Amino acid sequence: MFLTQRQKRILQLMLENPTGVSIKQIEENLKISRRTVYREFGDLKQNNFAIENQKGKYFLAGDTQALQKVKEAVQQSHSQNVISVAKREKVIAAKLLLSTEPCKVIQFALDLNVSEATIQSDLNTVEKSLDRYGITLVRKKGVGLLIAAPEKIRRQVLVDLLVNQINQYDFFKYLHNEIDSQDLFLTMIDKELLLQANECLHESVFKQIKLDTDQKEIEIILTVAIALKRSSAGCKLSFLQPSTDSLKYQGYVYQFLALFSKRSQLEVDQNDVTYLANKLLNSDYHNTYLTYDEHELAVAAKVKEFVQHISEEVHWDFQKNPDFMTKVTKHIIGLVQHKVSLLPDTPIEILQGLSQKFGQLYAAIQKYWQLFFPDNQLTSSELQLILLYFANEYTSQSNNRNLSALVICENGIGTSAILGAKLKREFTEIKQVKTSRVSTLNQLDLSNYNLIFSTLKLKGFPRDYLLVSPLLLDDELQKIRDYLKKYEQKYPHLSEQSSFNQQEVTHSVEKLSKISISALFSSELVNGIKVQLLEYNSSDLIAVVQECLAHLDPTLIRKQLPVAKNLLKRVQMAPVGIPNSQIALLHTRSPEITRCSFTMFDLDNEISLQSMDHNTIQVKRILLMLAPDNLSTPEQQVLSTISSMIIMSSQNLDLFTNGSQKEIQEAIANLILQDLKETLLNNSGEKA
Structure with missing residues (x-):
């Protein structure tokens, strides 16, 4: 049961006066208006107890168990744990954007357990943040705080804010009634509204469109719920032009509205239908190519030629999969239009290993990037990230002649x-x-x-x-x-290995020595792989890094501080989140590290991180790879093989996200054995 400080004070009054209290008593005790009292009563109705009125006196009603829970909740000294300044500011911004009436500083202070002076300070930051979107914070003396903004922008900023703050796993558990959340963002919209919107969307819209991520589904549910809430409160959109090819999506919206209106009173106009239809069109993964504007279409046409030339050069049909084309097109549009910051021009080990494994494909990407996008110079890391898209597609598709x-x-x-x-x-x-x-x-x-x-x-x-x-x-x-x-x-039929990999030719004695070193090193590394739980972890990555190091085998690191600094330097250099996953890879070398290790930490609390492709992901597992400063070439190759393996395919991403310790050990051992067998076969072929 989640209760604000104000709600607790109202309930405390009722508990102290079992015969009931009047509205006037509540007004005087809490220094709030009659209208605010009624609004709080409405919010309290969502709990498992009732507030009954007899002759102007209000008192609590319900079974003994429900009332006992109320007493326990009221007795708690705080309505929620202390939250960070940044999170508190986002809560204030979200409440202001959602509210249909003026908000009071004292209301925020009570709800967030801070002073009015602290809220006033927070509001200065919130005002600057909202101003970037063309949203104005209006302070009216004696009235309260208001937001002035076009309704469309107001809704979009609110949805983006909530999507980025709500934990995906908790969101779906909350919708399925598996948890009673106290998350300030998750509980900001009436649960009943969310439940009804979710059920009606699944019965109508979600059967007819494809959403490529859980985040997209959450975004649609929140967009619809907020649109219904704002529209029902009389907050209307200005005229909106329907997107091209959005007619069928308007049909989907009408199907949804027909279902929803059977369960709850509904007030929407044509602009809301257009607004929601445009959102569905933009989110439907099958039709993403339809949503490009005029400038994006020009880039998309170049991307198509870019992919076609690479396909013909390496004899592999990369144009076959529209999902791949959509992903790589979106990514390149972001780069060409400078919507994202480039990865730094410094080596990122996981991407470097990929460019070595797929040398011919990487060379083709470099060649045709210069041809089709000569005005957009990319760093090596950014080009290697584009290679990641192609390598994933190559490993997941077959090019057979049937x-x-x-x-x-x-x-x-x-x-x-x-x-x-x-x-x-x-x-x-x-x-x-x-x-x-x-x-x-x-x-x-x-x-x-x-x-x-x-x-x-x-x-x-x-x-x-x-x-x-x-x-x-x-x-x-x-x-x-x-x-x-x-x-x-x-696209001629090629062997499974294709011509992407190029084997280095050396003398047999050197190769035999390398194989021996690799076998021994690999065995020790695989046996030392661990998956362990990081309980009660922080939501801050820097703190998580320190927590991970503290849970390692004490014989692995001589001094933690230099290793922690190296890892933090890597975090600050470039994003560590793996695209299209829920994992982050952290790795470093240091003289303070005694041996190579690969440890995975399952996070008790997921954290939001930026991935290498500039998207935000929810990370639930940290992969920590550590090595001494001086490594032999075979040892470097083994570590590089493992790094590349992680991102090689969606199956591997799932393995390293959800796999057990034994499953991951077996998979890595199998890959290393395959590499050793290939090396032995190549030696045998050279002798012959």
Whole structure:
């Protein structure tokens, strides 16, 4: 049960006066208005007790257990733990943005357990922060604090603030009634409203769009809940222009509203429908390419050529997967339009290992970046981060010759079946054919298909496709033969290792020595891998680093301070969060470290960190890799192999995020054994 200081004082009055208290008594005791008293009564109704009125006297009602909980809650000296200044300022900003009436300084002071002078100081910082978004903080003497801003901007800033502060894991547990949260941000919106919005969205909208992250789902739920709350309070949007191709999303919004109106009173206008439809369009991962503005479209066209040339150079079809194209396009748009800060031009070990493993692919990326984006010079680390996108796609997709084709038709029946059968009969390379209507395309994974044929034009479609007639005329058969021939020339069938890896040729004696060192070192390192829980950890990364070091084997580090400084220097140099994951990798070398180690810490409390691709992620596991200052080449190669393995695929990211100690040890051992076998085979081949 979460109660503010003011609510506790109201309940205390009622507990002290079991026959009831009047509104006037509450006003005089708490120095608040009648309107505020009624608002607090409304908020208190969400708990498992009732406030009843008999002849103007208000008293508590409920079962014995519920009333006992009220007494325990009231007896607590604070309504929540002491929070940081930065968090307190964000709470104030969020409450101001959400409120539909003036807020009082004394109200903030009571709710946050600080003095009015402290709140006044906080407000100066809040005012500057809001001003960056064109939002004005208005202070009216005798009235209170107000926000002056266009409604659309007000809602968007509020949603962004809440999304960045709310823990994703706690959010979904809260919605599923698995926890009673005291989080100030999570409980800021009525839980009943959140529950109803979430249920109706899942029954309507979420079945018809694809959201690529949990954060996107949380953002949609909050956007809808806040829109309903603000609109019902009479806070209207100015005229909004519907986005291009947003018509079907308006349909999704109407489906949602029809469901929601059956459960609760609803007041929205056309501008709210347009606002929500535009949000859904922007969030639908299948249709992200439709949301680019004019300038972004120009960059997106260059990215497409950039990827095409790399694909042809390394003979691997990177254009096959629209999800990959969307991710890499968004990332490059951010770089070209200077929306993000570049990674520093200093070595980042995890990315360096990747560029060594995929030398030919990295060279192609460097070559064609200069060709297509000559005015945007990138650091080596930033280019290696782009390589990460390509390497992940390469390791997760197969380039086999059993070609599969997707046939897109208007209705998906009749002529489409004829077309599919004819394709398989005329072209033996095509082993599988899938037919689909345009309306069901968003339910398909386009990366499963090498070739796409369509009987109608597809405006804005993210993949290359061949336009054909439903009956496949003779001249079209030749056109398809030419299409297949070009495809096979561009992307010939390659061995699993492909030509991305280049083996270093050395003398056999040197190689044998390196193999022996690697085997012994690897065995010791793998056996020493640990996964352990970091209980009650801080939300601050610097404090977490110190806590991790304090929990290590005391024989591993001679002096902690120099090692901690090295790690903090690495944290300040560039983001340590791994893209598209919930893990962060920290690594350093130091003379104070006695041996190599790899330890993973599961965090009791997730922390928000920036990832290498400039997004914010919720980190639940810290990977800590430590090594002495002087390492042999084989030892460096083993550590580099492990670093690269972490980010090599979504499966590996999941392993290092959720895997047990034994599972991770087995996976790393297996990879190292494969590398050793390949080295032995190469030696054998050279002797022969």
